[in-house]
Amino acid sequence: MELLVLIKPVPDPETRLRPNATGTGLDTDGVKWVLTGYDESAVEQALLLKEAIPGSKVRAIAFGTAPRTEEILRSALALGCDAATWVERAADASVDPMRAAEALSVACKRTPFDLIVVGKQALDDEAGLVGPAVAERLGVADYGPVVDLRWDAAAAKFTFARAIEGGSERVTAPIPLVVCLQQAWNDPRTAKLQNVLKARRIAIDKVAWADLPAEIKSAPPGTHVGAFRLPPPRTGAKMVEYKTPEEAAQKLVQLLREEAKVLP
Amino acid sequence: MSGPVLVLIERRNAAPVRPSLEALGVGRRIAGPPGTGAVVAILLGSGLEPAVAQVAELGADKVLTVTDARFDVFHAAVWSAAIAAIAEELEAMTILVAGTSNGRQLVGRLAARWGAAAVTGIADISRAADGTLSVVRPVFSGRALEEVKVDAPRVVLGLRPNAFPPPDPSDSKTPVEAHAVPELSALPALGTVTGFEPAQSGSGPDLSEATVVVSGGRGLKGPENFRLLEDLAASLGAAIGASRAVTDSGWKPASFQVGQTGRTVSPQLYIAVGISGAIQHVVGLISSRTIVAINSDPNAPIFKVADYGIVGDLFQIVPALTAEIRRVRGN
Numbered sequence: 129m130e131l132l133v134l135i136k137p138v139p140d141p142e143t144r145l146r147p148n149a150t151g152t153g154l155d156t157d158g159v160k161w162v163l164t165g166y167d168e169s170a171v172e173q174a175l176l177l178k179e180a181i182p183g184s185k186v187r188a189i190a191f192g193t194a195p196r197t198e199e200i201l202r203s204a205l206a207l208g209c210d211a212a213t214w215v216e217r218a219a220d221a222s223v224d225p226m227r228a229a230e231a232l233s234v235a236c237k238r239t240p241f242d243l244i245v246v247g248k249q250a251l252d253d254e255a256g257l258v259g260p261a262v263a264e265r266l267g268v269a270d271y272g273p274v275v276d277l278r279w280d281a282a283a284a285k286f287t288f289a290r291a292i293e294g295g296s297e298r299v300t301a302p303i304p305l306v307v308c309l310q311q312a313w314n315d316p317r318t319a320k321l322q323n324v325l326k327a328r329r330i331a332i333d334k335v336a337w338a339d340l341p342a343e344i345k346s347a348p349p350g351t352h353v354g355a356f357r358l359p360p361p362r363t364g365a366k367m368v369e370y371k372t373p374e375e376a377a378q379k380l381v382q383l384l385r386e387e388a389k390v391l392p
Numbered sequence: 393m394s395g396p397v398l399v400l401i402e403r404r405n406a407a408p409v410r411p412s413l414e415a416l417g418v419g420r421r422i423a424g425p426p427g428t429g430a431v432v433a434i435l436l437g438s439g440l441e442p443a444v445a446q447v448a449e450l451g452a453d454k455v456l457t458v459t460d461a462r463f464d465v466f467h468a469a470v471w472s473a474a475i476a477a478i479a480e481e482l483e484a485m486t487i488l489v490a491g492t493s494n495g496r497q498l499v500g501r502l503a504a505r506w507g508a509a510a511v512t513g514i515a516d517i518s519r520a521a522d523g524t525l526s527v528v529r530p531v532f533s534g535r536a537l538e539e540v541k542v543d544a545p546r547v548v549l550g551l552r553p554n555a556f557p558p559p560d561p562s563d564s565k566t567p568v569e570a571h572a573v574p575e576l577s578a579l580p581a582l583g584t585v586t587g588f589e590p591a592q593s594g595s596g597p598d599l600s601e602a603t604v605v606v607s608g609g610r611g612l613k614g615p616e617n618f619r620l621l622e623d624l625a626a627s628l629g630a631a632i633g634a635s636r637a638v639t640d641s642g643w644k645p646a647s648f649q650v651g652q653t654g655r656t657v658s659p660q661l662y663i664a665v666g667i668s669g670a671i672q673h674v675v676g677l678i679s680s681r682t683i684v685a686i687n688s689d690p691n692a693p694i695f696k697v698a699d700y701g702i703v704g705d706l707f708q709i710v711p712a713l714t715a716e717i718r719r720v721r722g723n
Contacts, residue, residue, distance in 0.1 A: 136532075145535055145536050149535075154536070156492060162707070170494030173723070180648035200416060224509070224583065225500075225510070226500070226503060226504070226510050229500065229504065229543045238491075248496070251412075251533075252531060252532055252533075253531050253538070254512075254513055254530075254531055254532075254533075255500075255510075255511075255512050255513070256496050256499070256500065256513075256538065256550075257499060257500035257503070257512060258506070258514055259500065259501065260468055260497055260498070260500035260710070261500035261504040261510075263469070263499060263501060264466070264469070264472065264500075264501045264504035264505050264556070265504055267578075267580055268496070268580045268581075269467065269469050269580045269581060269582050269583060270468050270469065270501060271468070271469075271497070271583060272493075272496075273493055273496075276399035277690055287530070287586075289589075290493065291405065291493065291647075292492075292493040292494065293492060293493055293593060293598040293600060293601060294404065294410070294590060294598050295588055295589050295590040295591045296588070296589050296591070297585055297587075297588050298585065298586045298587040298588070298589070298679050299583045299584065299585055299586065300583060300584050300586055301582070301583030301584070302581045303579075305583075307547055308497065311653075312652060312653060313596035313652070313653050342561065342723050347542070348543060349508070349509070350508065350509020350543055350546075350547065351509050351510075351511055351542050351543060351544070351547075352540070352543060353538050353539070354526065354539045354540065354541045356536060356537070356538055356539075357536065357537050357539075358535070358536055358537070359530075359535075359536070360532070362696060362697050364467060364500075364695060364698075365683075365685060365694050365696075365697075365699060365700055365701030366699065366700050366701070367694045367695070367700075367701045367702070367703065368700060368701065368702045370702070370704075372712075373705075373708040373709050373712035374712050374715075374716070375706065376702050376704060376709055376712065376713075377709065377712035377713040377715065377716035378716055378719075380684065380700060380713065380716075381713070381716045381717060381720055382680065383642055383700055383701070384661065384684070385720070388661075388681075388682040388699065390604075390660045390661040390681060390682045391628075391661070391717075392718075392721075
């Protein structure tokens with residue numbers, strides 16, 4: 129089984145967010161870029177499948193600028209991925225998630241695959257566009273948000289559940305396939321030091337920015353971030369003063385109806 | 393501005409889902425007043441009549457029905473092929489999709505198919521005088537906001553549930569038109585839906601769509617005390633959620649969990665009962681419009697993010713609150 133996992137570097141979840149000087153994005157000064165959240169869980173899922181299906185190989189693919197993108201690919205290799213592809217993004221290139229999906233599709237098309245695993249969204253921009261857009265560009269089916277993904281060797285199909293409103297839908301699907309995973313955290317393994325060292329020596333395949341199709345490099349993407357700001361800080365709750373529980377209830381309901389206007 | 397705004401109406405149990413109705417209201421907002429730009433609602437599947445009757449009262453200029461049982465099950469590949477073909481034919485420039493599980497799976501694929509830009513998780517939207525669409529979307533679990541400008545002529549927009557009001561029903565009926573089923577050749581090999589297991593969340597609305605959510609934490613002291621929250625939820629028509637402490641202890645199934653490892657909710661009103669307010673939980677509810685916290689510990693971090701707080705014994709406060717809501721609502 130040839131497994132691909134699509135990942136991206138995101139700011140460490142502990143990062144204190146600040147807008148940059150122009151107010152159009154995150155101030156990336158001092159930000160630590162990591163493999164975490166949905167992406168780390170996707171790698172874990174791919175590795176679990178590799179262990180369950182004899183003869184499987186996992187390739188991690190990421191699109192982005194140096195050096196952060198190479199670093200998270202090294203993290204994926206240290207965890208047990210067999211190979212990695214870095215799709216280069218020029219540092220000054222303007223991209224949006226749909227454009228990232230185009231670039232990733234280029235790398236996927238160069239690699240035979242049976243299954244592409246991707247998180248349902250990234251932890252930072254939460255767009256959720258890449259998995260479905262890559263599937264369309266590759267002409268394969270996509271399903272999400274997926275939990276409980278298993279390979280049914282007898283039927284030669286994947287089985288999984290979609291965690292949707294009101295319950296969970298069981299699905300059986302043939303390969304090739306793109307699955308967008310529901311979980312952000314599934315107790316992923318940590319890399320052993322010897323594997324971290326070994327991962328440094330594995331050659332990462334590169335798709336250079338110069339080699340990407342002209343329409344990705346020259347045409348502007350369909351959207352751009354005009355402003356990035358923090359929400360107004362929460363000032364703390366207005367506390368309801370009361371003598372009896374009944375009085376507390378009355379005062380709260382009055383506030384919700386007349387001040388917050390959230391109760392008819 | 394040319395071409396209609398297409399609004400996809402998703403159904404569950406034959407009825408349109410609330411987030412899709414919210415999308416209809418947004419459609420009117422960005423198309424302009426009736427007579428300037430057209431809003432076209434589109435429904436796919438079989439047995440569409442009850443949903444069509446409801447949608448036809450909500451101010452669209454046209455309701456398009458595409459009747460084919462192949463759409464009764466959601467496959468992003470099939471839906472995006474059909475909708476892209478229809479959008480092409482109608483010369484639409486904007487497609488609105490609600491942020492349901494299916495909707496979120498559809499946007500990227502539909503945009504790639506139709507050659508459009510895409511933005512998801514939209515909490516606010518406006519159109520400048522020159523026609524440029526500008527949207528606001530929470531990012532980083534609600535810790536920051538992005539304002540995204542749409543530069544492409546075609547765009548698929550994914551909306552956040554509960555961020556926009558659904559339109560009020562009117563007396564005028566929207567004309568309904570049956571649309572031919574687009575040619576669906578060259579589809580990829582698809583999966584087969586083999587079953588559906590309803591969530592054990594009782595009869596209330598689904599967590600991610602509910603306008604009111606009542607959540608319980610460890611302060612409830614045991615699973616049997618969730619009946620207090622069930623009464624409160626019933627008085628409000630609310631969905632029930634839980635903190636990770638509760639689902640980890642097995643008091644409630646994992647599907648109830650609100651937070652970073654569980655569901656993200658954005659209701660009009662979120663009531664946290666006996667929940668301390670660990671950051672892991674807070675990121676799942678921070679986009680709620682109004683947050684109420686009831687906790688015995690005045691120093692509980694939940695009071696820092698809540699709009700209204702009551703320090704006290706939840707076993708006394710919650711029944712009093714349920715009674716008061718029943719009283720004011722006359723039931």
